[in-house]
Each structure stands twice: as structure tokens, then as C-alpha cells.
Amino acid sequence: MTTIVNRFPRIPGTAVEIVSQPARGKIQHAILDFDGTLSYFRDGWQDFMVPMMVEVLESCPRHESREEIEKVVIDFVDHLTGKQTIYQMLRLVEEVEKRGGTPLKAAEYKLEYNRRIAAGIEERFLALKSGASDKDDFVVKGARGFLERLCRSGVRCYLASGTDVEFVKEESKLLDLEKYFEGGIHGALPNYKDFSKEKVIRKVLEDHKLEGAALLVVGDGYVEIQNGRDVDAVALGVYTPETNRYHMNDDKRDRLFRAGAHLLARDFSESDTILDYLKVGTHHK
Numbered sequence: 001m002t003t004i005v006n007r008f009p010r011i012p013g014t015a016v017e018i019v020s021q022p023a024r025g026k027i028q029h030a031i032l033d034f035d036g037t038l039s040y041f042r043d044g045w046q047d048f049m050v051p052m053m054v055e056v057l058e059s060c061p062r063h064e065s066r067e068e069i070e071k072v073v074i075d076f077v078d079h080l081t082g083k084q085t086i087y088q089m090l091r092l093v094e095e096v097e098k099r100g101g102t103p104l105k106a107a108e109y110k111l112e113y114n115r116r117i118a119a120g121i122e123e124r125f126l127a128l129k130s131g132a133s134d135k136d137d138f139v140v141k142g143a144r145g146f147l148e149r150l151c152r153s154g155v156r157c158y159l160a161s162g163t164d165v166e167f168v169k170e171e172s173k174l175l176d177l178e179k180y181f182e183g184g185i186h187g188a189l190p191n192y193k194d195f196s197k198e199k200v201i202r203k204v205l206e207d208h209k210l211e212g213a214a215l216l217v218v219g220d221g222y223v224e225i226q227n228g229r230d231v232d233a234v235a236l237g238v239y240t241p242e243t244n245r246y247h248m249n250d251d252k253r254d255r256l257f258r259a260g261a262h263l264l265a266r267d268f269s270e271s272d273t274i275l276d277y278l279k280v281g282t283h284h285k
Contacts, residue, residue, distance in 0.1 A: 011263075011277050014270045022234040022262035023213035025279035029183065029204055030150055031197075031228075033082070033219035034161035034168055036249075037238055038147075041124060041138045041171045042163070046244040048117040049077055053092050056109070060099035078248045082221025084162040084188040084195065086110055114164070128174050135175050140240050142268030147180040149271060153281030155216070158183035160200040160224065165189060198227040205231060216278070220252060222259035229260035234278065237261030238268070 008017040035042050053073045057063055064072070072095065080088045089106035096103035103109075127133035136144070150157055157180050161168045165187030172178040172185060183204070189195045201224075205215060212232030217224055220238045228235040237256030242249045253264060265274060275281075 008264070011270075011273055014273050015266065016270055016274055016277075017264040018262070019257055019264060020260075020262050022278065023232075024234075024277070026211075026213040027155060027216045027234060027278060027280050028214045029156045029158070029208065029210065030216040030218060031158045031160050031183075031201055031204065031224070032147075032217075033197075033221060033224050034159055034172065034187075035163055036140075036220040036240055036242060037218060038140055038143045038159075038177060039138060039171060039175060040140060040240075040242075041175065042117065042121065043138075043242055044120075044244050045117055046074075046077065046246055046248050048120050049088065049113055050074060050246060052109075052113055052116060053077070053088075053095075056092060057095055057099060057101075060096055060101035062099045074246050074248060081249065082162060082197075082219070082223035084192050085113065085164070086188065086192040089113070125174070139175055139177070140238070140267050142271050144177070146268040146271035146275070147177065149275055150216075150280065151180055151182070153275070155280060156183045157181050158200060158204060159185040159187075160197045161187045162197070162221075162223070163187055165195075197224045198230070201227050201231060201233065216280075220249075220256070222255050225256055225259035225261050235259075235261045236263045236265065236274065238265055240267055 008019050010017055032038060050073050054066065054069050057069045058066060063069060076091050077088050080091060086106055089109040092109050093103040093106050128135065147157060159168065159172060159181045168187040169185050178185060186195065186200050213234065215233040216236065217228030217233045218236045218238060219225055220240050225235045225237050239253035239256055256264060263274065
């Protein structure tokens, strides 16, 4: 994939790029992604998912070298990031079948992934609960202030994540972020067809009889940005740095550009300027 070399015009005095001019002064509701957008609690999740999938594919009757399998897995896991975890597992099922194996159900692979990542991040839970770690150690820079300003301006906020809803609720509570989401916390459900970020976006617009310009969609993944642009919402892409040994999401900024983000920011450290630029709080109810 070709890297986007150019930079776009910036909001004066900031590093926030204006890719295309969004509607301004109309935002009443905001839908935000969680992992990688607001929270680093699951940072490094790829280091649990990729090895598990490589192990599964190496056990198939026909398979490539470990290096080749790893490349295949990294590619599809990265491509599906932002969608519910189950979609990555459904793809794993397909890859097992391609190699002559008899796959487990996607839900069973997902359970194994959840077991592994839970064990891997247990120390983070314990550190937070004991006070050894500060909540803000796991919150994206400036995110809390961004949410506070949105709420103070009368914007109703919703959380929509591809992670299982019970985990999103637990982790947002641990990080003291749940209080900002008057519109509710939404995430993956046992029947994956019952939830999607697109459904949350469309329901908010329908329930409140809104035009797209009244909605701000914020995320670090192409899924929510594309879904937002599909309904003419204002789209803020946040290309937060992530830590994993596969260097996945290194091209996050470029991906967000391609998905249609109006604005690109590395984090929320310049959130007041972003919200001033968008004229948040100035609409007429």
C-alpha cells in the first residue's frame, strides 16, 4: 500500500489536518469508538490474536511456513480491525478450510482469544483496582477533556465498540469514562448480527430525526469513519499510536484518510481547538 506523503492544511496553530471541509455548528450527538480511540487498556491485543491464529493454521493438513502464515494472518486481522472480533474469527474459519482442516466454530475461536487476552491484561486490571496504576495511564491523551467538553456543550455521547459489550462497559467504568456516555455503551453481542457500528449510527439519526451534519463520529478505525461518511456525519479520525510486535496499524493515518475522515488528529491534546473549529455548542436546538 502506498503511503500518503502529503500533509493537508491544518487548523491554524495546530497539527490537526483538514482533509475536507466538514459541516460546522450543527453537532448535537457524538458516537465514539473505544479501543485505540479513547482507551489503551487493550493495547497490544494483536500479540494475543495473531499467535493464536498462526497456531491454528499450522495444525492444518496443508500449510505454508510459519513466516508465510503469519503474514497472511497479520494482513486479514489488520484489514478487519474495527469490526467486531467475530469477523476475524469467521475469516480464520475460512483459512482453516482452505488448508484442508476442520475448523471450530468462530465463536469457539473467539472464546479462546478472549481467554488469552484476559490473562494477558490481568495485571492491568489489578494495577488499576489497587491504585498502583492511574486511570489516565490507559486513556488516550486529551480524551477525558474532549468528552467533558462535548458533554458540557450539550452533545449527547454514545460509545460503540467492536469489543464485547460487557468488556467495554467494565473497562470504561474502570477508566472512569462511562459517565460521559448518556446515550449508552454499545458493543458486540452474542449474536453478532444484532450489533454493528453502522446500526448504532443509523439508530441515533432515526431516533432523533437528525441530518448527518448533527452527528460527530470519532474513531481510529476505517469502519466507523466510513459508516459516518455514508450518512454525511462529521468524521474525526484519530491516528493514535499502538504498541504491538507486528507494527500493525502503523499506517493508521493513511487508512483514516482513505476512509473519508474530514479531520485527522494524533490524539485529543488539541481538542478545544478541534471543537472550536467545529463550532460545537453553537447549534440551535
